Amino acid sequence: MLRPDAKAAAVGNAVDQDRLWDLLMRLAEIGALENGGVNRQALTELDTEAKNFVIEWARARGFSAFQDDAANLFVRMPGAAASQDPLIVGSHLDSQPTGGKFDGAFGVLAGLEVLESIRQQGLTPERPIEVAAWTNEEASRFLPGATGSSAFAGTRELSAVLDNRTVDGARVGDELAASIAATRAELRPIHSVRPCASLEIHIEQGPILEQAGLPVGIVKGIQGVRRIQVEILGETAHAGTTPQALRKDALDGAARIMVSLRSLTKDDDDILRLTFGRIDSFPNSPGTVTDKVRLTIDLRHPDKAVMDKVEGLIREVAPAQAHPCRTEVRVLSTVDPIAFDPSIIGLLENCANMMNASGPLMLSGAGHDSLHLGRICPTGMVFVACEGGISHHEAENAKPFDLALGTRVLAAAAWTLANR
Amino acid sequence: MLRPDAKAAAVGNAVDQDRLWDLLMRLAEIGALENGGVNRQALTELDTEAKNFVIEWARARGFSAFQDDAANLFVRMPGAAASQDPLIVGSHLDSQPTGGKFDGAFGVLAGLEVLESIRQQGLTPERPIEVAAWTNEEASRFLPGATGSSAFAGTRELSAVLDNRTVDGARVGDELAASIAATRAELRPIHSVRPCASLEIHIEQGPILEQAGLPVGIVKGIQGVRRIQVEILGETAHAGTTPQALRKDALDGAARIMVSLRSLTKDDDDILRLTFGRIDSFPNSPGTVTDKVRLTIDLRHPDKAVMDKVEGLIREVAPAQAHPCRTEVRVLSTVDPIAFDPSIIGLLENCANMMNASGPLMLSGAGHDSLHLGRICPTGMVFVACEGGISHHEAENAKPFDLALGTRVLAAAAWTLANR
Numbered sequence: 108m109l110r111p112d113a114k115a116a117a118v119g120n121a122v123d124q125d126r127l128w129d130l131l132m133r134l135a136e137i138g139a140l141e142n143g144g145v146n147r148q149a150l151t152e153l154d155t156e157a158k159n160f161v162i163e164w165a166r167a168r169g170f171s172a173f174q175d176d177a178a179n180l181f182v183r184m185p186g187a188a189a190s191q192d193p194l195i196v197g198s199h200l201d202s203q204p205t206g207g208k209f210d211g212a213f214g215v216l217a218g219l220e221v222l223e224s225i226r227q228q229g230l231t232p233e234r235p236i237e238v239a240a241w242t243n244e245e246a247s248r249f250l251p252g253a254t255g256s257s258a259f260a261g262t263r264e265l266s267a268v269l270d271n272r273t274v275d276g277a278r279v280g281d282e283l284a285a286s287i288a289a290t291r292a293e294l295r296p297i298h299s300v301r302p303c304a305s306l307e308i309h310i311e312q313g314p315i316l317e318q319a320g321l322p323v324g325i326v327k328g329i330q331g332v333r334r335i336q337v338e339i340l341g342e343t344a345h346a347g348t349t350p351q352a353l354r355k356d357a358l359d360g361a362a363r364i365m366v367s368l369r370s371l372t373k374d375d376d377d378i379l380r381l382t383f384g385r386i387d388s389f390p391n392s393p394g395t396v397t398d399k400v401r402l403t404i405d406l407r408h409p410d411k412a413v414m415d416k417v418e419g420l421i422r423e424v425a426p427a428q429a430h431p432c433r434t435e436v437r438v439l440s441t442v443d444p445i446a447f448d449p450s451i452i453g454l455l456e457n458c459a460n461m462m463n464a465s466g467p468l469m470l471s472g473a474g475h476d477s478l479h480l481g482r483i484c485p486t487g488m489v490f491v492a493c494e495g496g497i498s499h500h501e502a503e504n505a506k507p508f509d510l511a512l513g514t515r516v517l518a519a520a521a522w523t524l525a526n527r
Numbered sequence: 528m529l530r531p532d533a534k535a536a537a538v539g540n541a542v543d544q545d546r547l548w549d550l551l552m553r554l555a556e557i558g559a560l561e562n563g564g565v566n567r568q569a570l571t572e573l574d575t576e577a578k579n580f581v582i583e584w585a586r587a588r589g590f591s592a593f594q595d596d597a598a599n600l601f602v603r604m605p606g607a608a609a610s611q612d613p614l615i616v617g618s619h620l621d622s623q624p625t626g627g628k629f630d631g632a633f634g635v636l637a638g639l640e641v642l643e644s645i646r647q648q649g650l651t652p653e654r655p656i657e658v659a660a661w662t663n664e665e666a667s668r669f670l671p672g673a674t675g676s677s678a679f680a681g682t683r684e685l686s687a688v689l690d691n692r693t694v695d696g697a698r699v700g701d702e703l704a705a706s707i708a709a710t711r712a713e714l715r716p717i718h719s720v721r722p723c724a725s726l727e728i729h730i731e732q733g734p735i736l737e738q739a740g741l742p743v744g745i746v747k748g749i750q751g752v753r754r755i756q757v758e759i760l761g762e763t764a765h766a767g768t769t770p771q772a773l774r775k776d777a778l779d780g781a782a783r784i785m786v787s788l789r790s791l792t793k794d795d796d797d798i799l800r801l802t803f804g805r806i807d808s809f810p811n812s813p814g815t816v817t818d819k820v821r822l823t824i825d826l827r828h829p830d831k832a833v834m835d836k837v838e839g840l841i842r843e844v845a846p847a848q849a850h851p852c853r854t855e856v857r858v859l860s861t862v863d864p865i866a867f868d869p870s871i872i873g874l875l876e877n878c879a880n881m882m883n884a885s886g887p888l889m890l891s892g893a894g895h896d897s898l899h900l901g902r903i904c905p906t907g908m909v910f911v912a913c914e915g916g917i918s919h920h921e922a923e924n925a926k927p928f929d930l931a932l933g934t935r936v937l938a939a940a941a942w943t944l945a946n947r
Contacts, residue, residue: 313768
């Protein structure tokens with residue numbers, strides 16, 4: 108069991124709430140929006156400006172900065188044993204088009220605060236610590252999301268992304284090159300660094316911590332996401348002339364599928380997430396029986412076996428409930444869940460106890476860069492409560508105290524891992 | 528009880544299947560579409576061309592033609608008692624943008640065939656008979672539909688329509704004036720004629736007759752139509768992070784409302800028509816819990832009391848099923864049902880028997896010009912089977928034999944009413 112020692116406690120306690128908050132607010136000026144949010148989408152000039160802000164912060168403290176072929180940025184605190192694999196602490200700087208100040212940015216700046224705390228204690232970790240800002244986690248400007256962390260972890264080939272187009276029509280490869288050229292950090296090959304472990308801190312983006320009145324949570328894992336499309340194929344008919352018995356009403360079928368699936372997937376622990384987020388109905392005319400419905404189901408669970416089971420249920424329920432309409436079920440995309448390394452989870456629990464943060468174990472409903480890092484090294488995440496569970500929105504907010512408390516847990520854990 | 532006599536039988540038997548079919552096919556050339564349908568929307572040049580085709584037909588046989596302020600067209604066969612109120616037999620010449628050859632047009636041309644049959648028998652009816660082509664039944668180019676028949680019957684003021692706009696932006700009053708100027712018929716004031724009775728023949732636009740293997744049906748009445756909008760108001764949330772218990776999912780609510788209403792309104796006789804024709808969901812994004820759904824319900828029944836009861840049920844079920852979402856229910860439009868005059872229904876049954884058409888009693892699911900005529904005089908309708916129940920579509924089709932058989936019933940009834 109990994110336990111933080113007295114030095115880890117000192118590093119954690121050195122985290123400065125006001126300094127961290129100040130850094131967050133200064134970064135939030137880059138791409139600031141009227142209603143308190145930010146628009147700082149991946150590989151735009153504002154995204155590069157944010158990177159250069161981080162690089163200036165690093166240079167002012169004597170840390171080096173690197174970037175790789177995926178435009179990932181790394182601020183490096185050297186270790187006593189220079190050749191050891193580094194610990195990576197990071198998240199992302201890019202935002203949704205009308206995103207908030209904290210989603211992603213907090214994880215990068217908390218990493219910088221960890222370095223600052225160590226530096227102020229006059230300490231040097233055994234291993235190097237690198238604070239990473241991963242490229243395009245949000246996928247708001249181009250697909251796929253988590254471009255940088257997935258390329259770094261090798262879960263997706265960077266070359267497969269280069270010819271994709273941004274929403275404004277630019278080629279991703281060109282945007283990457285331009286961003287790298289404008290970022291004032293040394294270039295290094297993408298697979299030249301292999302982390303010994305990785306940590307990420309992030310606002311929860313959900314209401315669980317706030318509802319429980321707890322500032323900090325320890326993430327056990329990230330649930331998988333599967334998008335499943337159910338197409339219900341009926342027949343148009345005149346709403347006035349066609350008796351019910353002769354109809355093949357696709358919207359009726361869709362309604363029965365939704366109600367039935369909702370009831371069949373009810374779990375007492377409320378862990379399964381099944382969302383009918385999108386419905387497209389044709390011809391969608393008030394006086395016409397519906398011909399065709401496309402229903403997109405978003406399915407999430409931490410256990411892949413459960414996801415497979417629910418997918419099977421959808422394949423069973425759809426034709427049975429939609430009758431006499433036909434149905435077609437197809438998986439649009441799938442990301443398997445990840446369970447974080449038990450040794451990291453245990454360490455984070457110990458650090459939370461030490462820092463007087465009760466730190467309940469919880470799952471991440473949303474995807475994060477750690478989903479990819481977790482495939483190549485022991486990985487863990489810390490969540491901090493956010494107001495109303497709101498994110499991807501200008502109203503996104505979190506308390507300075509909670510952010511600092513989470514960063515203390517992160518700092519103690521980082522110190523421990525960097526000295527293992 | 529009105530019974531057709533030997534002359535009525537002679538008039539009915541004089542209906543010529545080939546002549547009627549030929550007339551239908553010639554009219555269908557005006558506005559013909561590639562796939563067999565027609566695009567002959569109200570008050571367009573093609574609509575006027577169709578009217579002038581009818582007027583030429585009339586002039587060639589010595590009949591006079593009139594039009595009124597609503598651009599309704601009337602072909603008049605004089606009666607022996609010239610001052611008597613005429614019998615009106617009619618329907619409409621306008622079509623949907625990709626409509627069929629029969630919807631409306633058949634009712635006008637069958638009226639002409641009735642006149643031709645009487646003329647060929649060398650007979651003169653006691654009362655004048657007028658074949659009417661009512662303006663803009665379809666409402667495909669501008670609202671409200673049944674413009675001509677409702678103005679004629681006084682159920683809607685023509686003046687209230689004049690400032691409406693067509694889909695192509697023209698003012699309805701200007702289009703009416705242009706159509707009247709281009710139509711080669713004498714103008715007469717709209718309320719100068721009061722019919723003693725009215726008849727209409729129309730393709731069924733539904734599958735009932737075809738499924739029963741019967742060519743002709745007698746219409747008991749036209750069901751009412753009420754459009755009711757249910758708005759379900761929930762809250763957006765992240766599909767991955769928000770537990771089911773904390774969601775207010777508007778689409779879930781809509782699905783429960785649909786399934787519940789479908790089950791609660793099941794009638795053994797399959798008379799009630801309840802259609803969820805349109806659903807608009809917001810933000811309609813796969814990864815987001817639905818905030819708001821607008822569901823448009825089309826409710827039809829021949830009994831107004833039943834319609835009121837179902838509306839009450841919707842007002843009850845919506846908030847109960849949508850909980851914890853809020854609901855708002857509003858009536859968008861309503862047209863009360865009409866029961867046709869029993870003496871006309873009895874006459875049409877007798878005529879059907881005489882013409883060896885079994886003529887079952889049935890309801891009209893769709894609205895027709897007779898809905899308005901029925902408010903001011905004894906009115907009845909004859910339905911003819913149509914292929915697959917398809918209408919408002921280029922594939923609309925009907926059998927020459929069935930069309931002629933229905934016209935025989937119409938002719939015998941028209942002769943009887945014009946000599947009452």
